[in-house]
Amino acid sequence: NAGVTQTPKFRILKIGQSMTLQCAQDMNHNYMYWYRQDPGMGLKLIYYSVGAGITDKGEVPNGYNVSRSTTEDFPLRLELAAPSQTSVYFCASSYGGGQGDADTQYFGPGTRLTVL
């Protein structure tokens, strides 16, 4: 049981380049999330998904896109990378969506992205 996995661990992009951050979970969780964490700040929600084929915007969605074709995978796409997207990106999943103990969110190890 690997939990939540993310690839790559590190990446440097040039301004205007695109990339996809991969996230996968093997816990059969319905809910998945993408967060970004800037230095000295709390995590901010980018996008979330309540199940395969269903996604919605979080607090800071601009410049990102997501898809959820399977329960296990939730990739985050950056189009036209900008320096403001330099951050650490975390993927998380949970069984429940806010109604009980199943709400515990499990996090991946993160992807550190630098845009130059």
Place this chain on the structure above:
Amino acid sequence: KQEVTQIPAALSVPEGENLVLNCSFTDSAIYNLQWFRQDPGKGLTSLLLIQSSQREQTSGRLNASLDKSSGRSTLYIAASQPGDSATYLCAANTGGFKTIFGAGTRLFVKA
């Protein structure tokens, strides 16, 4: 708009000391509050989750309390150890899949 604040931002204590980390939130309409631990360069590990109907949760040397009326949660760590050194974050779930995180308290326990 929900805001979550953690004080202090950093804390250094000698080994063996009991300590309290504070978390405050502006909107008491929360579904639950969760405490996480984050080690440098790593992801977040869930420590405790308190439902809105609960007052506290305990796990080993950790005890978390929740007072919705005052907008506060505390994480109590008993008999601190150097291995407890990490950043501790609290997060308030306001429903609609929105979890608002505090900036964290960076804890250093000196041997």
